[in-house]
Amino acid sequence: MADKTHQTPKHLTGEQVKDIDENIAxxxxxxxxxxxxxxxxxxxWVAMFISVTLFAIMIYAEIFQYMFGMGPAxxxxxxxxxxxxxxxxxxxxxxxxxxLLSAILHIVHADWRxxxxxxxxxxxxxxxxxxxxxxIIHLGRVWNFYWVMPYMSxxxxxxxxxxxxxxxxxxxxxxxxxxxxxxxxxxxxxxAICRDNAQGWRKTLYSWLSLxxxxxxxxxxxxxxxxxxxxxFLIPLAVSVHSIVSxxxxxxxxxxxxxxxxxxxxxxGALYSGCAAIITLFILLRYFFAFEHFMTFPILDKVCxxxxxxxxxxxxxxxxxxxSVWYGHDIPSKEVLLAKANGPYSPFFxxxxxxxxxxxxxxxxxxxRRNMVxxxxxxxxxxxxxxxxxxxxxxxxxxxGYHPQGFNVMWPGWVEWxxxxxxxxxxxxxxxxxxxxxxxxxxxxxxEMVFHRKRIVYEHVDEVMNMHxxxxxxxxxxxxxxxxxxxx
Amino acid sequence: MVDHHKKRIVKTKRLLGLFGDFDAAFEVxxxxxxxxxPGLTVDDVTLKSPIEHPEIEDVLGERPSNIxxxxxxxxxxxxxxxxxxxxxxxxxxxxxPSGGKPIITIPSNxxxxxxxxxxxxxxxxxxxxxxxxxxxxxxxxxxxxxxxVDQIGIVxxxxxxxEHPLKALFAKHHVIEVHEETLI
Numbered sequence: 185m186a187d188k189t190h191q192t193p194k195h196l197t198g199e200q201v202k203d204i205d206e207n208i209a210x211x212x213x214x215x216x217x218x219x220x221x222x223x224x225x226x227x228x229w230v231a232m233f234i235s236v237t238l239f240a241i242m243i244y245a246e247i248f249q250y251m252f253g254m255g256p257a258x259x260x261x262x263x264x265x266x267x268x269x270x271x272x273x274x275x276x277x278x279x280x281x282x283x284l285l286s287a288i289l290h291i292v293h294a295d296w297r298x299x300x301x302x303x304x305x306x307x308x309x310x311x312x313x314x315x316x317x318x319x320i321i322h323l324g325r326v327w328n329f330y331w332v333m334p335y336m337s338x339x340x341x342x343x344x345x346x347x348x349x350x351x352x353x354x355x356x357x358x359x360x361x362x363x364x365x366x367x368x369x370x371x372x373x374x375x376a377i378c379r380d381n382a383q384g385w386r387k388t389l390y391s392w393l394s395l396x397x398x399x400x401x402x403x404x405x406x407x408x409x410x411x412x413x414x415x416x417f418l419i420p421l422a423v424s425v426h427s428i429v430s431x432x433x434x435x436x437x438x439x440x441x442x443x444x445x446x447x448x449x450x451x452x453g454a455l456y457s458g459c460a461a462i463i464t465l466f467i468l469l470r471y472f473f474a475f476e477h478f479m480t481f482p483i484l485d486k487v488c489x490x491x492x493x494x495x496x497x498x499x500x501x502x503x504x505x506x507x508s509v510w511y512g513h514d515i516p517s518k519e520v521l522l523a524k525a526n527g528p529y530s531p532f533f534x535x536x537x538x539x540x541x542x543x544x545x546x547x548x549x550x551x552x553r554r555n556m557v558x559x560x561x562x563x564x565x566x567x568x569x570x571x572x573x574x575x576x577x578x579x580x581x582x583x584x585g586y587h588p589q590g591f592n593v594m595w596p597g598w599v600e601w602x603x604x605x606x607x608x609x610x611x612x613x614x615x616x617x618x619x620x621x622x623x624x625x626x627x628x629x630x631x632e633m634v635f636h637r638k639r640i641v642y643e644h645v646d647e648v649m650n651m652h653x654x655x656x657x658x659x660x661x662x663x664x665x666x667x668x669x670x671x672x
Numbered sequence: 673m674v675d676h677h678k679k680r681i682v683k684t685k686r687l688l689g690l691f692g693d694f695d696a697a698f699e700v701x702x703x704x705x706x707x708x709x710p711g712l713t714v715d716d717v718t719l720k721s722p723i724e725h726p727e728i729e730d731v732l733g734e735r736p737s738n739i740x741x742x743x744x745x746x747x748x749x750x751x752x753x754x755x756x757x758x759x760x761x762x763x764x765x766x767x768x769p770s771g772g773k774p775i776i777t778i779p780s781n782x783x784x785x786x787x788x789x790x791x792x793x794x795x796x797x798x799x800x801x802x803x804x805x806x807x808x809x810x811x812x813x814x815x816x817x818x819x820x821v822d823q824i825g826i827v828x829x830x831x832x833x834x835e836h837p838l839k840a841l842f843a844k845h846h847v848i849e850v851h852e853e854t855l856i
Contacts, residue, residue: 210722210822334761342761346773346780354784358791365798372807373722373820380817395807399819401732404724406805409739413797417743421790428783631822632723 203296203482206638210631213478217374217623218381220473228472228616235612242606245599246321254324258597262590263582267600268322269432270574271607274457275315276356276429277450277570281458282308282363283422286370287415295636296486298629299478303469303619304462305367310614312360314607319352321603348431355428359421366414372397373407373628389621426454433577439516440581443508449501453570456498456540459491460566465615467560469624478625481554488547488559491566495544502541516586524580528593533576539569681711683829688814688851689842690823694721696845697824698731703845704828709837712828720815720825739800746796747789754788755781814853823848829855 249257259266282305289297320329332353336342343350376397379390397403430450433441443449466487470479509517524533546552546562553559583593596604618624691697697719705714714733729735759776802808819825830838842850 214821334757336761336764340764342764345758345762345784346777351780351783351787354787358787361791362794365794369798369801377820380820395802396809396811397805397807398811398815399720399722399825400806401719401721401728402735403805403807404721404728405735406737406739406801408724409737409804410797410801413739413743414794417747417790417794417797421787424783424786424790628723635723636726 201482202637203480203486204299204630204633204637205477206634208477208634210634213627213630213634214377214381216475216477217625217627218378220475220625221378221620221623224472224620225474227468228620231468231472231612232616235609235616238606238609239613240606240609241602242609245602245606249321249324249599249603250326256597257599257603258594259322259324259600260594262585262587262592263579263594265322265578265582266594267575267596267604268318270578271571271604272315272318272322273429273450273574273577274571275311275318275607275611276426277454277457277574278461278567279308279311279315279359279363279458280422280426280451280454281311281462282306282367283418284455284458285462286366287418287422290411290415291419295633296483298633299475299480299625300462300466300483300487301629302367302371302626303465303615303624304458305363305370306615306618306622306624307458307461307465308363309360309367310611310618312356312363313614314611316356316360317607317610319349348428348435351428352432355421355425359425362414362418362421366411366418368393369407369410369414370626371622373399374623374626377627378623386621422454423451426450438581438585439514440509440520441577442517443505445501445505445508449498449505452494452498452501453573456491456494457567457570459487459494460563460570462487463491463563464560464567467556467563469619471556473619473624475625478630484559485553488553491563492544492547495540495547495566499541516584520581520584523584524576527580527584529576529580529583532572533580536569536572536576539565540573543569681831681834684832684855685835686814686827686829686853686855687835687838687842688720688816689826689847690816690818690849690851691826691845692823692848694725694824696847697721697826700826700841700845701731703841708841709830709834711831711834712838716828718827720819720827722820722822722824737804739797739804742800742803743793743797746799747793749796750792751785751789753792754785757788758784814851816849816851818849 254260257266257268259268282301285297285304286301286308289301319332320326323329331337332343332350334343334345334350334354372394375390375394376399379387379394382390427447427450430446434443434446436442463484466479466484469475506521509521512518524530543562543565552562579594584591689700691700701714701717701719703709704712704717707713714731717732719728719732725731758781762770762776762781814827816823816825826842828838839850
């Protein structure tokens with residue numbers, strides 16, 4: 185048994201200590217990533233089948249709702265929002281992962297993000313595209329969705345710019361546009377690699393999308409400045425987007441929603457669910473595309489620790505919110521809080537508390553961080569907790585508002601569940617198509633990571649060798665180091 | 673008609689030298705800086721690489737970028753335009769009574785103008801990138817797919833008398849391959 189473990193490469197057993205093997209040849213990086221776009225493992229097709237099936241069920245449910253109205257979904261006074269808006273908030277939250285991993289860690293020069301930021305950025309874009317569906321679906325009259333756009337109607341009326349719902353439309357469309365551009369610009373050098381290696385329709389597609397990228401020094405300089413500037417735009421934008429989503433609730437006077445800590449609480453929750461989703465997709469992509477060389481255990485460790493830290497911030501803000509209500513002596517808000525803990529929704533509330541605040545401690549176990557199957561389920565249940573959190577914000581308040589005649593317990597109908605489940609299919613389908621058509625690991629950034637790390641190691645080794653040989657300082661290199669050939 | 677009295681260098685060829693790593697390519701550029709090839713300066717050099725080298729400015733010198741200006745002016749335009757757009761829409765108060773509240777609502781307009789600032793800032797940055805990086809233009813030729821794998825290319829336009837000294841310089845620094853094309 186022990187012999188067998190020793191024969192297995194370190195990147196498969198979890199004994200690897202470096203984020204990446206800096207001796208990996210640059211040509212192999214290209215070859216591995218390009219191969220992933222051609223021949224995924226069978227699990228990829230299984231995931232695609234599940235996603236398409238869920239999406240088809242969603243389409244059926246939406247057509248049913250379109251034909252028969254909002255009743256089959258279970259929506260009625262006073263429950264006008266329920267799962268649709270809860271799930272909208274959940275998907276907006278998921279979108280924050282790309283910004284965190286890509287923009288924030290880029291600015292602080294955390295280079296371990298490089299092999300995994302591309303799919304996190306894609307996740308941002310597709311989460312937003314999924315989130316955008318829900319406000320439209322919950323309207324009922326879906327054909328009137330464009331009323332939210334800032335234009336003057338034929339009666340000379342504009343949308344109410346004082347409403348946070350209009351702020352949502354502005355913020356989400358800006359975030360979607362910016363995150364698509366951020367994803368696309370970061371991908372241009374990789375699209376040039378694809379162009380140079382593709383044939384047929386792929387060659388045409390990549391030639392168009394790479395915009396004539398040739399790797400000139402002027403192009404790289406412009407690229408660096410542009411990427412940094414858009415990252416700087418994106419970080420405050422992401423914070424503002426989820427703050428605005430929280431204001432959909434906090435600007436109202438409903439008990440349990442009118443809380444000043446909602447914006448930071450929502451942003452922390454967004455980062456939390458985004459990080460948990462990164463772990464889930466990390467494990468799936470590592471398996472689907474045999475990315476063990478790029479998506480390594482040490483990088484997974486860092487993502488898990490980051491998730492744990494954010495989980496603790498979220499827990500703290502959650503407790504602050506409870507304390508604010510408890511000590512605020514606003515009776516209706518207090519009743520909603522107590523009803524969450526011991527009312528009809530209490531099993532979901534306590535499940536949320538367990539998945540959101542207790543389960544993250546499992547991430548501290550190295551055994552769990554090395555066990556892909558267990559970690560996969562932990563990450564999924566973290567997000568179940570985050571989804572429950574959004575449900576527990578929306579529904580208990582609506583079931584216990586200010587008007588006693590509006591007190592009622594509402595359970596979602598099959599249409600609502602089907603549309604919520606189908607949204608995961610829609611997201612999964614978009615994401616799986618993306619990773620098949622575009623490189624899900626940034627080839628040029630992995631090369632940069634390897635280049636810098638190898639250079640630092642070599643210079644350090646030179647220094648130590650010189651010290652041992654009695655040479656005062658590092659000597660200038662006269663022969664080129666084989667930095668991009670894997671040391672061969 | 674050729675002017676025989678004027679001494680000016682007519683570039684006749686474009687050369688692309690491919691190197692195995694940055695060090696070799698940087699040494700070629702350092703020699704060009706030392707005027708080892710008469711008439712060639714570092715401003716004539718275009719470096720093509722699979723990644724961006726962090727010390728490239730030490731070798732090629734500062735080449736400033738206008739993209740931050742695009743970002744600034746784009747963001748400023750978005751902020752001002754966003755606010756004016758909202759204010760002009762709200763000024764239509766005869767059709768849309770505000771019920772005693774301010775006609776132009778500063779706090780909510782700040783939120784929306786902020787979003788517009790970011791949107792236009794990002795769009796202007798993208799425009800600056802396309803212009804600054806000379807993207808979406810007709811290709812200037814001389815390219816090798818090895819550049820997107822692991823090799824570093826140096827592209828220089830040369831006059832007839834500079835061709836051989838430059839090729840010798842390339843050879844001195846272990847060039848892997850040289851491509852050339854005639855300009856005139």
